[in-house]
Amino acid sequence: MPSDPHITAHTIPGERQAVDRRAFITNKLLNALPRNNYRRMLTGLEPVNLAFGEVLYEPGDQISHVYFPGIALVSLMTLVDDRLTLEVGMVGCEGMVGLPVALGIGVSPFRALVQGAGTAMRMKSNWFVKELRRSTALQRALQRYTHTLMAQFAQTAACNRFHVVEERLARWLLMTRDRVQSTDFRLTQEFLSHMLGVRRVGVTKAAGHLQQRRLIEYSRGNIRIVDQPGLEAASCSCYRANRNSHIDPV
Amino acid sequence: MVTPDPPGQNHLLAALAADDFSRLLPHLEGIELTTGQTVAEFGFRQDYVFFPTSSLIALLWRMEDGTHFQTGLVGNEGLAGIGLCLGEFGIPGRAVVQSAGYGYRLASTVLKTELDRRGQLQRLLLRFTQTLLMQMAQSAICREHHSTEQQLCRWLLLCLDGLPSHQLSLRQDSIADMPAWRRAGMTDAANQLQASQALQYRGGKITLDRPKLELRVCDCYQTGKGEFDGLLPRKQMTAPQTA
Numbered sequence: 001m002p003s004d005p006h007i008t009a010h011t012i013p014g015e016r017q018a019v020d021r022r023a024f025i026t027n028k029l030l031n032a033l034p035r036n037n038y039r040r041m042l043t044g045l046e047p048v049n050l051a052f053g054e055v056l057y058e059p060g061d062q063i064s065h066v067y068f069p070g071i072a073l074v075s076l077m078t079l080v081d082d083r084l085t086l087e088v089g090m091v092g093c094e095g096m097v098g099l100p101v102a103l104g105i106g107v108s109p110f111r112a113l114v115q116g117a118g119t120a121m122r123m124k125s126n127w128f129v130k131e132l133r134r135s136t137a138l139q140r141a142l143q144r145y146t147h148t149l150m151a152q153f154a155q156t157a158a159c160n161r162f163h164v165v166e167e168r169l170a171r172w173l174l175m176t177r178d179r180v181q182s183t184d185f186r187l188t189q190e191f192l193s194h195m196l197g198v199r200r201v202g203v204t205k206a207a208g209h210l211q212q213r214r215l216i217e218y219s220r221g222n223i224r225i226v227d228q229p230g231l232e233a234a235s236c237s238c239y240r241a242n243r244n245s246h247i248d249p250v
Numbered sequence: 251m252v253t254p255d256p257p258g259q260n261h262l263l264a265a266l267a268a269d270d271f272s273r274l275l276p277h278l279e280g281i282e283l284t285t286g287q288t289v290a291e292f293g294f295r296q297d298y299v300f301f302p303t304s305s306l307i308a309l310l311w312r313m314e315d316g317t318h319f320q321t322g323l324v325g326n327e328g329l330a331g332i333g334l335c336l337g338e339f340g341i342p343g344r345a346v347v348q349s350a351g352y353g354y355r356l357a358s359t360v361l362k363t364e365l366d367r368r369g370q371l372q373r374l375l376l377r378f379t380q381t382l383l384m385q386m387a388q389s390a391i392c393r394e395h396h397s398t399e400q401q402l403c404r405w406l407l408l409c410l411d412g413l414p415s416h417q418l419s420l421r422q423d424s425i426a427d428m429p430a431w432r433r434a435g436m437t438d439a440a441n442q443l444q445a446s447q448a449l450q451y452r453g454g455k456i457t458l459d460r461p462k463l464e465l466r467v468c469d470c471y472q473t474g475k476g477e478f479d480g481l482l483p484r485k486q487m488t489a490p491q492t493a
Contacts, residue, residue, distance in 0.1 A: 078387040080470060084395050088387040103376040109384045109477060146379060147333065153383055154311040154321040154343070157390035161319065197394040237315065 027068040027121060028094050029141050037135045044127040050074070052117040052186070056097060057108035066098030066128050067091075071118030073179045075195060076110040085111070086160070086197035087172075089152050092116075092179025095145050101125045102132060102142045115195075116180045159238040165198050166206040170235035172196065173216065173225060183225040210234065253280035253352040255303035259414060260354065261327045262374050263301055265483035270370050278354040283307070283347040285419060290331045290345040298355040299331030305351030306412050309382075311343040318343065321386050323405070325412015327482055328378050331358075349409065350419040377481050388474050396468040399439040403467035406449065406458055411475070418456040 030038060030045075050056075050072040057063055059079055067074065074097045076089040088110070091097050097112050097120075106125065123131075132138055159168060172195060177183055189207070193200040207223075210216045215231045217224045225231055232239065257278050258264040263271065283289070283305040290296050292312065300307060307330040309322035321343070324330045330345040365372045385408075392401055409418055443449040448462035464471075 076387075078391045080391050080395055080468075080473075084391065086387075086391040086394055088390055100380055103380040104373050105377060105380050105481060107480075109380070110387065146383075150379075150383060150386070153386040153390070154319075157321055157386055157393070158311055158313055158319040160390055161393055162313070197391065237313070 026070050026093055027096075029096055029145060030068050030121065032141055033135070033137050037137050040134075041123070041131055041138075044123045044131065045121040046123070048120055048122050050114040050117060050120050052114055054114040056112040056114065058111050059109055061108050062106055063098045063101050063108050063125050065122040065124055066096055066101055067112075067120045067122045068096050069093055069118070069120040069179075071116070071180060072114060072120045073116030073118070073176065075113045075115040077113055077194070078110055084197070085194045087195040088156050089149055090115070090175055090179060091149075093181075094179070095149065096142070098125065098128075099142070099146060099149060101128055103146070115191075116176065116185065118180070155238050159236060160197065163236040163238065164206075165196065165202045166209055167234065167236035168196055169203065169206045170210060170215070170231050171239040173223065174228075174231060174235055174239050177225060177228075183228070185223050186221055187223055188221045253282065253303070253354075255280075255352045255414075257301070257303070257354050259303040259326055260301040260329075261483050262329060262371075262378065263354070265370075265374060267370055274356065274360070274364065274371075277356055277360045279356070281353060281355050283351060283353050285347055285350045287347040288344050289347065290333070292343055296331055296333070297358055299329050299358060299361055300345075300353050300355050301329045302326050302351065302353040302412070304414050305347055305353050306349035306409055306418070307345050307353075308348040309343065309345050321389070322382050323348065323385070323408050323412060325409070326414060327412055327478070328381070329375070332375065332379055332382065349413065351413070374483070381478050381481050384474065384477055388470050392468060392470040396470065397439075398435040399442055399466060400468040400470075402436060402439045402443065403448070403463045404471045406443075407460070407463050407467055407471050410458055410460060410463075416458050416460065418458065419454070 030041065033041070045068070048067075050067070050069070056065075056067060056074065069092050071093070074091045075087045076091065076097075077085045077087050079085050091112075096102070098108070100106070100108060132142070159171065163171075169192065172192075176185060189200050189203045192203045192207070196203065207216070207218050210231070211218050213230070213234065215225070215227045215234055217226055257271075257275065257280075263274070263278070266274070278301075281300075283300070283302070289298075289300050289307060302324060303326050305325075307324045308320050309324065309330070310318035311321045312318055324345075365375070392404060396404075406418075410416065440449065443463075443466070444451070446462060446466075448459050448466065450457045450459075
């Protein structure tokens with residue numbers, strides 16, 4: 001794993017860097033496939049670097065590729081009135097971006113936004129559909145993943161309704177940590193306010209308070225989790241519930 | 251049991267090709283669903299899935315503290331018990347009848363066999379799964395940004411879309427008890443709608459005025475409806491002819 005893979009906020013969105021074709025990208029969903037299925041899929045998989053802030057799809061866009069994140073982290077965001085956003089799900093190395101394709105739909109209902117820069121494998125949607133038809137193991141893995149994502153959506157919806165911003169911020173930071181497997185990331189307050197669907201001042205207050213409690217360090221958009229058990233205690237019960245319901249495709 | 255509704259009143263069943271439909275038909279069992287009845291519960295064996303024809307089923311998510319929170323609503327456009335289609339795992343929560351009426355149930359074993367054929371039913375159910383995901387996402391953002399009255403209007407319109415009539419069989423207090431909402435705010439909003447005759451209580455039933463509700467609802471409703479209509483069969487149909 002490269003050092004601090006998520007602190008790469010300055011890559012220009014859309015500018016794709018070449019990735020070594022042999023780069024080893026760990027996506028749990030792909031890794032859980034039987035070896036022969038995986039090998040066959042590899043021919044259609046292309047390693048890519050996803051840049052922070054890059055939009056993979058906007059709502060209504062045709063899904064040209066599905067993505068299997070390795071280190072990258074992608075937020076699924078829903079929009080209202082063309083400006084207000086809310087993150088409803090998060091996809092990291094446990095999942096796939098572009099799930100509608102597996103459900104027989106070619107258009108994305110969400111904005112898929114790269115929230116943690118890093119590597120991913122991608123595959124053309126039509127190729128993926130063919131693979132899906134051939135592989136029962138892939139179908140099963142995606143059914144389970146659909147289920148996981150549904151649980152995550154439900155949990156997020158409940159959490160946003162019932163829990164205060166500080167608990168939600170703590171949950172969000174922990175979910176990010178779990179997916180990028182690092183305690184340091186770079187995030188602006190504006191970005192967090194879009195994710196949590198709250199005003200910036202609310203994020204400032206919540207982050208300030210978590211910092212006062214010495215759970216995180218926050219300066220100029222750099223966040224470091226300094227007390228992991230403390231942050232877990234400060235997050236709402238949704239974080240643990242979601243982690244428990246998360247099914248590893250092993 | 252014989253129900254007054256034909257199976258084709260459920261849009262998923264109606265969208266099946268004649269041979270698929272006639273294969274399922276002997277296994278479809280008409281049932282009456284009463285308000286408050288639990289049709290699926292996490293942790294229990296799920297013997298049936300339910301296709302509403304004139305009832306509404308609320309999907310409730312179980313929170314850590316044991317309380318429930320509504321994440322979705324299934325009417326005659328869908329089915330309750332989709333967790334079964336996604337493998338052996340249930341979703342923590344339950345499915346409860348929100349508005350009494352009729353529907354059909356299908357044994358889980360029959361459904362599984364049918365899904366293994368990878369035919370039209372599987373395709374329809376996967377699409378339906380996608381609409382549930384979208385419904386959840388949209389409820390979350392609507393709740394965050396729109397007024398209680400707008401949210402209530404959206405929810406009532408979703409109910410209307412899932413029913414063949416303009417009437418809901420709900421107890422008068424059940425709106426305020428909706429698990430997702432603050433009781434006081436919802437009672438106020440319901441009173442407002444009643445004052446403007448968008449909603450009327452009569453003998454244990456709620457009658458809704460669609461144009462009045464549409465005037466008051468936020469954009470989420472039309473946006474969502476446009477998206478769903480592209481994904482799901484929603485034609486007003488009669489049952490396909492059996493072979």
